[in-house]
Amino acid sequence: MDEYRGVLVFCEVEENIAPITLELLQVGRKLADDLGVELLTVVLGSDIKRIADELVYFGPDKVYVIDDPLLKSYNGDACTTVLERLCEALNPDIILFGQTSVGRDLAPRLSFRLKTRLTTDCIDLSIDQDTKLLLQTKPVYGGNALAVYVCEVKPQIVTVRSKTMSPIAYDENRKGEVIEFDTEIDELIIRTTVIEKVKEEATGIKLEDADIIVSGGRGIGGPDGFEQIEELSKLLGGAVGASRPPCDLGWAPSTHQVGLTGKIVTPNLYIAVGISGASQHLAGMSESKRIVAINKDSKANIFKVAHYGVVGDYKDILPAFIKKLGELK
Amino acid sequence: MKEGLNIIVCVKQVPDPEGPPSAFEVDSESKKVIPKGIPPVMSPFDENALEAALRIKDEAACKVTVLSMGKRLAKPVLRKSLAVGADELILLEDNSFEGLDPYWTAITLSSAIKRIGTYDLVLTGRQASDWNAAQVGPGISEILKIPSVTLARKVELREDGVIVERVLPNGYEVIKAPIPSLVTVSNELGDLRYAGIKEIKAVQNKPITTLCASDLKVDLSQTDQIKLLKLYPPVWDRKCNFIEGQDAQEIGVALALKLRVDKVV
Ligand SMILES: Cc1cc2nc3c(=O)[nH]c(=O)nc-3n(C[C@H](O)[C@H](O)[C@H](O)COP(=O)(O)OP(=O)(O)OC[C@H]3O[C@@H](n4cnc5c(N)ncnc54)[C@H](O)[C@@H]3O)c2cc1C
Numbered sequence: 256m257d258e259y260r261g262v263l264v265f266c267e268v269e270e271n272i273a274p275i276t277l278e279l280l281q282v283g284r285k286l287a288d289d290l291g292v293e294l295l296t297v298v299l300g301s302d303i304k305r306i307a308d309e310l311v312y313f314g315p316d317k318v319y320v321i322d323d324p325l326l327k328s329y330n331g332d333a334c335t336t337v338l339e340r341l342c343e344a345l346n347p348d349i350i351l352f353g354q355t356s357v358g359r360d361l362a363p364r365l366s367f368r369l370k371t372r373l374t375t376d377c378i379d380l381s382i383d384q385d386t387k388l389l390l391q392t393k394p395v396y397g398g399n400a401l402a403v404y405v406c407e408v409k410p411q412i413v414t415v416r417s418k419t420m421s422p423i424a425y426d427e428n429r430k431g432e433v434i435e436f437d438t439e440i441d442e443l444i445i446r447t448t449v450i451e452k453v454k455e456e457a458t459g460i461k462l463e464d465a466d467i468i469v470s471g472g473r474g475i476g477g478p479d480g481f482e483q484i485e486e487l488s489k490l491l492g493g494a495v496g497a498s499r500p501p502c503d504l505g506w507a508p509s510t511h512q513v514g515l516t517g518k519i520v521t522p523n524l525y526i527a528v529g530i531s532g533a534s535q536h537l538a539g540m541s542e543s544k545r546i547v548a549i550n551k552d553s554k555a556n557i558f559k560v561a562h563y564g565v566v567g568d569y570k571d572i573l574p575a576f577i578k579k580l581g582e583l584k
Numbered sequence: 585m586k587e588g589l590n591i592i593v594c595v596k597q598v599p600d601p602e603g604p605p606s607a608f609e610v611d612s613e614s615k616k617v618i619p620k621g622i623p624p625v626m627s628p629f630d631e632n633a634l635e636a637a638l639r640i641k642d643e644a645a646c647k648v649t650v651l652s653m654g655k656r657l658a659k660p661v662l663r664k665s666l667a668v669g670a671d672e673l674i675l676l677e678d679n680s681f682e683g684l685d686p687y688w689t690a691i692t693l694s695s696a697i698k699r700i701g702t703y704d705l706v707l708t709g710r711q712a713s714d715w716n717a718a719q720v721g722p723g724i725s726e727i728l729k730i731p732s733v734t735l736a737r738k739v740e741l742r743e744d745g746v747i748v749e750r751v752l753p754n755g756y757e758v759i760k761a762p763i764p765s766l767v768t769v770s771n772e773l774g775d776l777r778y779a780g781i782k783e784i785k786a787v788q789n790k791p792i793t794t795l796c797a798s799d800l801k802v803d804l805s806q807t808d809q810i811k812l813l814k815l816y817p818p819v820w821d822r823k824c825n826f827i828e829g830q831d832a833q834e835i836g837v838a839l840a841l842k843l844r845v846d847k848v849v
Contacts, residue, residue, distance in 0.1 A: 367722070396713075400608065
């Protein structure tokens with residue numbers, strides 16, 4: 256049997272190296288050092304020499320580049336096949352993906368191709384000192400429980416929840432090798448085609464990048480109430496978020512959803528208004544630096560993660576809060 | 585839309601995920617989550633997948649088959665799929681189906697799909713609400729060697745293929761896939777339609793097919809390649825500082841001042 260060696264990070268590109276990739280390289284570096292092996296990364300795309308060269312400064316020992324016009328935008332069929340070939344050539348011990356739109360699509364398919372197992376949405380990774388296997392911690396039951404898995408087939412593949420690892424810093428002194436991985440892509444393996452992409456994101460600060468987020472839940476009661484949420488977030492220079500019900504009910508766009516199946520956010524300040532704090536919502540915001548909860552039910556679960564709590568009707572609280580904030584500015 | 589097509593929807597039975605956190609007792613000893621006072625339901629994203637199938641059926645006659653796997657399944661929960669308009673319900677029941685990981689689940693479901701034989705579209709939810717693995721759909725597509733599209737918010741079946749709107753973080757993309765394909769469905773597609781008392785009564789005695797591991801010719805004797813080492817409840821070591829005051833006015837002001845003192849605003 257071939258020996259499995261090295262930690263491989265799948266690099267995502269959105270114009271530049273995606274933030275999740277820097278988080279993966281940080282945890283990947285630690286795992287590689289613990290095992291005494293190399294940290295590898297792979298980047299797929301078209302005309303990506305610039306990205307590949309830049310990746311070196313974020314810590315990998317080797318950067319594998321697969322540059323092909325057919326990889327210009329994400330396609331599951333092409334990406335699964337080229338990664339399968341790369342894995343057969345490198346035999347990595349561990350592969351890290353982000354729990355992103357691409358990672359969610361690609362990692363399961365690759366793991367089935369390689370006949371191994373996958374743990375999705377990990378929030379903690381470490382090496383078991385005795386077995387040298389990867390300990391994979393993942394929330395289950397929507398966050399009501401945490402599970403630790405270990406996988407005895409190789410490669411061990413995981414996807415990692417965004418913002419659960421700190422990003423690795425840029426260091427111009429780092430040295431690494433950029434290697435072109437030559438592989439022919441037969442156009443016929445590509446069975447699905449993207450006809451168009453439609454942007455729906457609201458203008459203003461992106462939810463994932465915002466320092467301050469004001470989120471409304473079902474307790475807001477309707478689209479009118481969301482205008483107050485909007486007003487507060489504008490005043491604070493922040494972004495508007497929501498729990499799932501307002502998105503399902505059309506009070507807020509679905510791109511505003513925070514949580515397990517929405518966006519993962521860790522702003523300096525997260526204000527949750529009329530949100531009960533279901534575990535699936537906490538999954539997306541519980542790591543925010545400061546959490547304020549406004550809820551009329553003193554027993555609401557959201558208060559378990561909140562630093563500041565206000566028990567009351569938001570319709571009574573917000574006007575005074577907004578007015579005072581305005582004066583303090 | 586094309587007539588006479590076959591759609592298979594894979595549905596998992598789970599404890600109601602909308603139950604309060606206290607309803608999910610974590611038994612670290614047996615490494616199981618024990619539902620307390622919450623009923624079994626169809627996993628919500630699987631309900632969305634079933635709704636996607638029914639919307640296709642609304643437009644053009646086709647056959648919708650629902651497939652569910654487990655150790656012991658609650659028939660009334662899954663019978664709901666017939667009440668809302670599915671044509672056939674196949675249950676895969678066997679002691680060896682308990683606690684299968686996503687890899688073996690996909691293998692078992694795929695052999696049932698192969699046994700059914702003809703299919704133009706296979707639908708699953710984007711992930712199940714209990715173990716949140718989100719792998720079984722893409723896994724089935726790899727095993728059956730058919731294309732897959734994940735995270736659908738709309739699915740249309742045409743003469744020459746499937747048109748899927750796939751959810752992206754900042755909008756969506758429209759993807760065309762051939763027939764047959766597998767699509768995983770997200771909640772943006774919309775809720776499953778209601779079944780009235782009349783519809784529920786009408787399907788009460790409708791026959792259900794049940795298959796076991798030997799019917800499917802799957803060997804599940806060695807399925808522990810991935811091991812659950814530990815299961816524990818999350819702990820929050822935070823202490824919430826409740827803002828007090830005479831009235832809402834005072835509390836609102838006090839909150840603003842606190843945040844100012846902390847320099848977060
Ligand atoms: C698999 C799965 C994935 C999910 N993913 C997500 C996800 O990503 N994000 C997400 O958010 N949810 C998700 N959910 C849904 C989740 O389980 C909850 O249903 C949802 O988060 C509840 O939203 P809420 O708190 O706004 O509504 P509710 O739970 O209905 O809470 C409303 C709250 O508002 C309070 N309230 C009412 N009126 C007022 C008032 N006037 N003033 C102050 N407070 C008031 C109430 O006391 C209550 O606490 C998911 C569910 C499943 C099953």
